[in-house]
Amino acid sequence: MADQAMGELERTKIDLSHQEMDRLVSELENLWNMFTVNDQGPSGVEWLPVHGIADALREDLGYEDMAEFEDALGGTFGDFLDKLPRVVKKILPEPPRDQWKATRQTLTIQSRNDLWRVCLKSQHARVEIPELEFEISADGKKRVDSIYNHIAQAIFNLGNYVRDTRAAMPPDTAAKIMDTVEQLNVLLDVEKPWTWVVHDPSGTSELKPSDGVLVDEL
Incomplete structure (x- = not known):
């Protein structure tokens, strides 16, 4: 040793x-x-x-x-x-646009364990949670994180947005956003099943482990 x-x-x-x-x-x-x-x-x-x-x-x-x-x-x-001895890199270039294969990946979150699946959200992808009519839009940045942390980041961003713009924001708009924040927090408790849907025109997003993930080619 x-x-x-x-x-x-x-x-x-x-x-x-x-x-x-x-x-x-x-x-x-x-x-x-x-x-x-x-x-x-x-x-x-x-x-x-x-x-x-x-x-x-x-x-x-x-x-x-x-x-x-x-x-x-x-x-x-x-x-x-x-410089690290146990790290191996594999370069996977993004396919050219004429080779993109649009996909929709759907996962039903049934327990808190599902929240720790890894979601690689490409810079072209958007995520939909239909139960809340909520969407994490494509922002031009690739992000890999657990589903839990993707949602936690969305909660953080929404909270910051309200805090920074509250003075110029209509009160009912701020209330609606904070209601969404509350509903997202409830999702993290997984009191009942809900759906995580990744729409990706490039088809390069991934969910791992992939068992139970329904992949539709569009």
């Missing part, structure tokens, strides 16, 4: 004695474990998108933007990964 650990440390090309580097590596391992292992064992997830993990890591560690994050890394996140 000691010899194996020493070999791994020797192959690591970053200074793990630096407290921030150690924190980055530890948090990266935590993210990997969160997506690849659940209460029942391996989740079936084998690959995670680099840009999505970079965004998640940056947010978790409290960096204001990607420039500040990369300054701490001393380069790009991809360069940082190249």
Whole structure:
């Protein structure tokens, strides 16, 4: 065990004695474990998108933007990964538009365990929760996170929007938005089944594990 650990440390090309580097590596391992292992064992997830993990890591560690994050890394996140001995990268280029295959992926959330499935939402995709007539729109950014965290981020964004614009917002509009926030919080308790629908014109979004996911090609 000691010899194996020493070999791994020797192959690591970053200074793990630096407290921030150690924190980055530890948090990266935590993210990997969160997506690849659940209460029942391996989740079936084998690959995670680099840009999505970079965004998640940056947010978790409290960096204001990607420039500040990369300054701490001393380069790009991809360069940082190249210095780690147990990280393998596979480049999957986005297909050209003439090869896109539009899909609709539907998952019925039946228990809290389903909230920890990983949803890779491409920059072209929108997510619909028909029970609330609620939508997370396409924003031009790829995001990989648990379904729980996708919703938590939506709750955070809506709350911030009301806070920042309340002075110029009609009271009934603010009340409607906060009612939506409350309903989204209720969904996280999974008191009854509800539906997570990913509409993606490029067909590059994914839900993992994929068991129980209905995929329609449009």
